Amino acid sequence: MTELLYLRDSYLCETDATVQTAGENTVVLDRTVFYPGGGGQPSDTGVLRWPDGERRVTETRRDGEAIWHGLDGPAPAADTGVRAALDWDRRYAIMRHHSALHVLVGAVYRLFDARVTGGAIYPDRARMDFSLEDLSKDRIADIERETNRVLAENRPITVRFVTPEEFARSNLVRLARDLVPKDLEQIRVVEIEGYDAQADGGTHVARTGEVGGLRIVKTENKGKANRRLEIQLIAPRTDSG
Ligand SMILES: [Zn+2]
Secondary structure, eight states: OOEEGGGTOTTOOEEEEEEEEEOSSEEEESEEOOOOOBTTBOOOOEEEEETTEEEEEEEEEEETTEEEEEESSOOOOTTOEEEEEEOHHHHHHHHHHHHHHHHHHHHHHHHHOOOEEEEEEOSSOEEEEEOOSOOOHHHHHHHHHHHHHHHHTTOBEEEEEEOHHHHHHOSOBOSOGGGSOTTOSOEEEEEETTTEEEEOOSOOOSBGGGTOOEEEEEEEEOSTTOEEEEEEEOSOOOSOO
8 A cells, every 4th residue: 555645745746665565667665756647647757766776767557555656677676765756847737737627627617517528637738628519719718718817816726635425515516426436435625716626636736826827729529519628838837826
C-alpha cells in the first residue's frame, strides 16, 4: 500500500520514501508524490535517486492500493531508501490545465445545463466533451468569457474529504452521481469556491488566478449532443496566489 501524498498536497514535488516492492524496471514505494494517472490527468514523470543510483521515472500507474513507478533501467532493491522527485514544471502545467477545465465545466453547466461526457489533460492543452447539441460562435464566446471572468476572480480551489451522504446532499455537484464509486468511505471533493464542486482524484492549483486565462482553440462535433472543446492557457500564472 502506498501513501498518496498528492491527495492532500498538490504542491509537494519531492519526498523521501522506501522501496516496498521491486520489479525488474518498476518499484512500489511506501509513499509517493507521483500521480498515477486517471480522470483525464496523465501520470507523473520524474526521477528516483538513492545512494548508489538514479533512474528516470517514465510513467506511474495505480494497481489497487499500490502505485507502480516505471523506471528507465533496473530497479533498486526492496527496502532501499530513495528520494522521489517529480518533473515539477510539467506537473504544474498539468495542474493549471486541470483546474481550468473545472472552471470551464462550471461555466458550461451554468450557461447551458450541459454535463461532462469525457476529457483529457496535457501539459500544453486540455479538452472536454459536453452533452451539448449546438455550439454556435456566440455560445463559444459566451463560454470563454464566463470562464475567464471566474479565473480572473482568483477564487480559492480547495480539497476536502466528505462522506458519501454529505456528497449526495451537496448541491454543487456537476457530474453524474453514478460515476462516483459507491464503496468509498470518503469522497475527495475539489471545489472552485462558490462556483463548482467535483468528486475528483487529481491535482489542482490553489487559486483560479494561477491558471491565468484561456482560449477555446478548437471545437469538434463528436456525435449527436456531444461537443468537444479544446482549450489553451493564454496568460502566465499570477503571483497573487
Ligand atoms: Zn478533474
